[in-house]
Amino acid sequence: MPTAPQPAQLTDIIGSLRRHWPVVAIMAIIGLILGVAASFAIPAKYSATTTVSVNPMNSQTLSASVDSARSVSMPTEKGLATSRKAAVAAAEELQPRYSIDADRIVKSTRVEIPEDSLILTIHFTGSSPQQAAAGADAVAKSYLLVRRTDAASEIDRLVKAANAQIAEIQADARKQAYASPIAQRSLRIQADALGTKLAELTNFDLNPGQIMGSAEAPTQRSTPGPVALGLAGVFLGLLAGIPIALLRKEEDSEIGGVDGLHAIGDQIVLDGTKDSNRADTWDIAAFMLKIPTEIGVDGPFMIMVDAEVGSGRSTTPGQELVDALSRRGRAARFVDAGAINEGKISRGWPADKKRITWAGEVIVIDTTHLTSDANKVALATRSDAVLLARSTADDAAALRRLSGLLKSKGVDVALTALFPPRQDMLAANR
Template identity: 25%
Template sequence: MNEKPSVGIGHYVVVLKRQWKIIVAMALLGVLAVVAFLYLVPSRVMASTLVNVNVIVSDPFNPSRPASGLLDAATEDQLASSYVVAHNAAQTLQGGDDAAALRDGVSVTAGLNATTVRISYTSSSAERARAGADALANSYLLYRQSEADARKTKMINQLQQQLTSLNAVLGATALADRSALSGRISSVEYQINQLTAIDTTGGSVLTPAAENPVSVQPQTSTFLASGLLVGLVLGVILAFIRNAFNRRILDGYDVGLVGAGPVLAELDGSRGTIPARGDDVNEFRMIRERMLASAGTSLEALTVIDATQGGLSDVAPNLAVVMAQTGADVELVVMGTSEKYMTLLRDGLQLVPDTTDSDEEAEILGSLRIPHLKVTRPDRTGTHDGADDLVTGVVRRRTAGRKPGTVIILALPADAPYASRLAAGRLAGAGVMVAERLRSRADDLAAGAAQLDEVGAVLLGVVLLQRGRTITDTHETSHPATLEVPGRDAVSARR
């Protein structure tokens, strides 16, 4: 029995080639799902406005820290997305989005180690998105300025009140004590002057939204590519799952995978004849040569185990025909066959009772068409030793009493019991299995190979048939190529 080959990268390539329809179908399904999603979900457009934020310091020309270090990104984010900013921005938009929509669609990104802030706004169209982004940016800058102005005014007013109080005290103070008050008054006046000089501008727009590209969400190309990729991945996964659960034989690769190889031939025709015609003639001759090369030219007995869905195929009789063509005497023993199948054999091989050989428990026929070929059909209804339902006593006697130089072929049907396969394999010592694409199960093929191995029989290989291959009456076909038919004189002389 052949060892099962190890699984390499070639196995994955074979699976992908076999299941390409599933992969393509899942990829198309992924793309269609994305198309449906894009159709149902409205597109959104995002526009951005870049602003430079003015960081307010008391001495802008001599800062203790860089301006970027004084900018709190979280605070600016909260300011730009606040209701006040959105409400003020909505007031400037004529027929645009309202304050709630502006708040929902705004996003703020502060520049790293910089005083720039990018304010982005997402809306239903590019025009609305650009208008909203510019309105939010301007409202944000104005709000920062108004807040700074309010704080500046408040501080100045407090200092002015303090200065007024100090001046009043200065008028009622003795001349000797006025020096200290004058210093305090000068300090307050200096602070007022410093506050007055502070720039409270919120900032400036560096790049308006109209000058920045817009982005559309969801992005059609990105989503389609994602759908295609997800579909392909799911398709590949399903392909391997289906391949793992599909135990039907598809081609010679499956045969080798279960350890039942090699494949002696693949008969692609949907109909076969007895004897073979057309391209099948050459296929059966190749099977013969491969069997002889594998078993040696001294092949004496062979069992043909059918693993198809039907009864007996045309493989066993055609193997007997091509073996008889080599000049060897061949006896084909067909077990468990029907009358219909026997009719096909009688018509195709021109079988007549063999008067030179007889057995009470079997029907022995000689071929007028193929020299050196006889067909034996054990009588299942007759009396026999009961050793086996198919491999009866007559089968055992015919095999054991085989004349030197005679090749005996034991043909078992697809429904042959386990014991019959073991018995036929043990008697023959060599076997060939017949499988049918997409119908024969890998487990059955592996079991047949194991059965032959159990009894020490050599599995010469597998003949792979096209799915649904049937046997056609010879008279119904008209292929020009056929096996050579010897003259009647030669057959009569042999008889």
């Protein structure tokens, strides 16, 4: 039965990134090149700022108080500053030095209102520092001009309407229908009210405000430069490169020889890929394992053997080691950990009671059919020696994962025996 896939461990991720670091590096370099190239492809933009103080328009120019600010709607003034009417006036203001149409001015203008103030902060984005500064000042002047012009037009309309009403009252006063004292008095009251209104309109403050701070040509561009875009490109390259490196199919998904095992970090590797008979390799493995000549009665000498599950194999690797030990005159007991309840293993199998019954024996525990790497590691920590049996066709990623887990628990692999793929072995025996 095939082993269930195990979740990726941190050691797997780090190992995969270490093995495929050129992929990550190449993606980072590509991102850097694209970022720097984009900085030259994107037109440079500069932003300049002009501040305008908005004056509350009223008929008491000398006695205007702070309360008059309530008569100013700053969101309305912001809309006026960014309106097409102001943009058309700004385009005329910039002629003939800069040929910028009203639509572009609208898109290039941004207005902010500091909280609880009668201040408009006008930002203008241009293709050069000088154009940005000129554009910000032009928009500010145009806003003030449009505001004054609109106010003056409204005053003229109201004055004309009031004069027309006064003329109508004077005409009515000469009519016989209004000859009575009461009618004449009513007409005089209306005329006096219109006269007062005309006086107020005549004294109306048409000062729209003033520019508090003219724009200065910026020294730095507002769009990202080569350094910023280059760093952003490196970051995006890393974001793209790391997943590619992690998901990239392992070129060495098969172990591929002794060098592959040494790259994983195993200290001792027995290369049996040239042996036509697996028994020869196991005989050498039994010789290389440091098994005491005499085993005390206080407990057994436990050897954990782990291998990848292979098809067409009638004898398990653990039994092959037992047979090799027998050929060397050492009796050994074979235990298939796959037949033991995994919950029992996780709780501490083999218990002291079981170890006592094995006292003085060599116990070979085969974990090939265990589905949990955690249980394999648990048994490894309770064993006196760990032997890994792998073929060049086995999954190197799975071996790296298990090796990393063993190392994290301080377990040293006594020996790794390397075998040829099963089909190669069958061909050699024909």
